[in-house]
Amino acid sequence: SQKIEQNSEALNIQEGKTATLTCNYTNYSPAYLQWYRQDPGRGPVFLLLIRENEKEKRKERLKVTFDTTLKQSLFHITASQPADSATYLCALHRNKIIFGSGTRLSIRP
C-alpha cells in the first residue's frame, strides 16, 4: 500500500538556521507534490506545489526539491524565524491525494 514518511515527529532549529524537512514515499508515483503549513487548531495552508518533471521550486525563503528516483522531497526554510514554527505536511497527488502525518517544526530564538 502507499506510504508517506515525514522525518521525525518534531524538529528543533535555532533562529536564523536553515530547516530541512523530508518527505519519503513508497508504492506511489505522484504527478504532483505539495507542501502545506498547519498551525494548531487551524486548517492547512498551501505553500508550494512541484510537478514530477520539476526538480526544484522556490518561493521567498522556501525551497522544495523533488527526486522521483529517490522517491523523496526536501522542504527547506532558510533564515528561519520563530514565526515559522508550525506543523508542515507533504501531500502527494496523482489520481487521489495522500497526506503525510506532518513534521512539527520549532524555531527557538
Added chain:
Amino acid sequence: ETGVTQSPTHLIKTRGQQVTLRCSSQSGHNTVSWYQQALGQGPQFIFQYYREEENGRGNFPPRFSGLQFPNYSSELNVNALELDDSALYLCASSPDSGTPGPQYFGPGTRLLVL
C-alpha cells in the same frame, strides 16, 4: 474574496447518532473535498465533489456521504457514529477539478463522539 468557512466549530455527539457538517467554499471554486484528521495525523481524504457530483472517494464506508450545492456550499453527513469518528473534519475548495493545484482549507469542525 471570502475564505472557506465551516460550521459548527465544535460538536459533541453520542455513538449511533447522525451528524451533518457544513462548508462554504470560496466563490468560483467548483471543487470541494472533505478530509478527516485524527490527532497527530495528516488529513485523510474522504471524498471530492465537482459541480455537485461525487468525483472521487477515499477508503471510507458508505455511512459517510456528502452533498454539494450550486451556491458553493456543501455538507458532510455521517450516520451511525462510532467512537473512532472523533476527529477534525476539514473541507477544502479548489477552482478546478481537472488540474491538481492548491487546496484552500477551512478551519475545520472538531467532532467528539462519546
